[in-house]
Amino acid sequence: MxxxxxxxxxxxxxxxxxxxxxxxxxxxxxxxxxxxxxxxxxxxxxxxTRPFGQDIIELGANWIHGQEGNPLFLLAQEQDLLLKENSSAKTMCLPGSITSKDYFFEESGRQLTMDEVEKVCTLFSKLTSKAFDSELQPKHSTQSLGGYLDEEFSQSPLALSVAGQRLFEWCKRSECTDEASSSLYEVSAVQLGHYVALEGGFFNxxxxxxxxxxxxxxxxxxxxxxxxxxxxxxxxxxxxxxxxxxxxxxxxxxxxxxxxxxxxxxxxxxxxxxxxxxxxxxxxxxxxxxxxxxxxxFGIVDKIYLRFENRFWPDDCAGIQLLWDAGPEDEKVYKQSQSDNGAWRDTWYKKICGFDTVARHPNVLCGWITGREAEHMESLDEKIVGEVCVRLLRSFTGWSVPEPAQVLMSKWGSEPFVxxxxxxxxxxxxxxxxxxxxxxxxxxxxxxxxxxxxxxxxxxxxxxxxxxxxxxxxxxxxxxxxxxxxxxxxxxxxxxxxxxx
Structure with a gap:
């Protein structure tokens, strides 16, 4: 009735x-x-949106999170809205799911081997999985996710190497994109166990x-x-x-x-x-x-799209990831930085994990940034943001990087109704x-x-x-x-x- x-x-x-x-x-x-x-x-x-031609750019939601039991995936399937062909491009590098097509660079310009990268990212993935699977020990029940990860990583031989420490910090910055946080010290470790990840992974x-x-x-x-x-x-x-x-x-x-x-x-x-x-x-x-x-x-995740007239990165490169020289950041250091009169604004760009290729756009890269640094970036002119990104790409890779033809940023923090x-x-x-x-x-x-x-x-x-x-x-x-x-x-x-x- x-x-x-x-x-x-x-x-x-x-x-x-x-x-x-x-x-x-x-x-x-x-x-x-x-x-x-x-x-x-x-x-x-x-x-x-379609700012670069007929093909889409997602300024907001990007993935279908899993397939099994996902009603949106089923709806897309029923309505014939899924991608017909596979694409080698990606829109974000997730810790623990990196591929051989990801290029990791230190500030010195040294490119890390995939063996170095995979060891740390695999460990990071195992540690975060314990949190999401509610397998944490009682001593972690009141800890932040960042505090728990720091403690566990410090017990690994991988923490003894400088490269290992830098990779671990990259993983933490990348995980902030999943959590929409300024830092993993703002996220509960034990409460993540209530989140349910559907089978099938992240699919664009x-x-x-x-x-x-x-x-x-x-x-x-x-x-x-x-x-x-x-x-x-x-x-x-x-x-x-x-x-x-x-x-x-x-x-x-x-x-x-x-x-x-x-x-x-x-x-x-x-x-x-x-x-x-x-x-x-x-x-x-x-x-x-x-x-x-x-x-x-409720945190901020923003994207920075850079469109170039011509592709300058290798054909087998799906992501350019940035590892900073700064040593591991612990919870105490992070909390002190919150009351440092905004000195972090001068280095807001260090929150950018890297730049990934974008499906259907062979000449476009996408950078990701979160939290208070993302909020600060939103206050800057797109031209300035583009110049900073190009400077990062040049200094880390040593490649000849041209000026972008277009720069497009999301601004979810300053959107008044979001x-x-x-x-x-x-x-x-x-x-x-x-x-x-x-x-x-x-x-x-x-x-x-x-x-x-x-x-x-x-x-x-x-x-x-x-x-x-x-x-x-x-x-x-x-x-x-x-x-x-x-x-x-x-x-x-x-x-x-x-x-x-």
Missing amino acids: SPPSGVKVVVIGAGLAGLSAASTLVKAGFQHIQILEAMGRPGGRVHT SLGPGGYQALADTLLDSVPPGALLCDRPVDSIHWALDEEIHTHPVSVQCQGGQSFKADHVIVSVPLGFLKVKAAAMFEPALPTSKTSAIRNLG RGSYTYPPPGVDAVREHTALAAPLPQPCDARYSQAKPLQVLFAGEATHINFYTTTHGAYMTGIREAQRLINLYADRINVKVKM
Whole structure:
């Protein structure tokens, strides 16, 4: 049976979470769905562009994280959106998954042998796997991921060599890209065990439409006019007196436009909630939610694309990785650097792990940078960033590196409606409790003030609300379906009650 025809649902945010929620509700028979997107385009942290010609560049989401049990992979497969041919290019070098096509250089210009690289990267992969597989010893339960890795690596013979130390620091910087953190000292070691990695690895296997094709597939399921872009939401008033108001929720947008609803699904990024949540909800969010918003980490991952007129790197090179001379950084040194009056800004570029080749773009390299250094980079002119990157490539490799024809940077930290990239669990935080609290709908059953109010007035979706699949696109997608299913079940139960009566 279909839900009552007068039920109005407003979805805030047109990322994968919001679009999957709207699509699921429409397919279930909900007739009044309105999607409000603050930016001028749908997709959220999916941002597929074509700045260098017909082929895509992903400024946002890049991979399908695993295949087995991944609903986004299955959707892409069903819709024929996967890449038809294999590509030798890659868009990031992951610790433990490096190939013989990765060139590792020290500051002196020495290129490391693959034997040197593989030994350290393999050890790093084994150590991080223990954290993700919940195999850490009790003594590591309160440690940061960086602290745990430092302690374990120091016991290895590989730590005795300078090259080994430099490679290990490269692995840590690269892992920051996975965690969206300034440092692994900001990430809990033991809490990573709640993350579930789906079988199949990281795949940049989407076809010519990129990630946007997946978002468009979901958008095709909703009626024309259901999506309104350039509609930033100022406030959400819920638990309105139903004797006075036809609907218990009112959404106010910048510019004065308002929308009445029975239910609102909030699918905005955690970074946005960190900045706006305190003033956005009336009544205010319960303490459990404000604590979750405050306690969960939300970091920045940015990309730097360099397009050259001609390829200058060898044909068998898929990545140019940079190893700095500076010795190992421990947790104490990192924390001191946080209060050094910003001296790290002068060396922000040292956070760039390297430059990788890009699928379908033979003359393009992509650099990755995270955390506070990424935030600082966003304040710089693209020309300056390009000059710094070229200087790094020249000094490390000794090759003749031309000036780039184009430089393109993502700026997720300064995007006002996102404020970062994705979620991570900081040390000392009960991530399961916080993800669960963030996902809980309002009004909460335990709150006696709203015991007579309509249930499920404000629901929450997005990767930060998933216990096991935070950081991922499939996590975001699944949470949208989860919240839509709450509403489907609500009205199915009510219909069943009426039928029995």
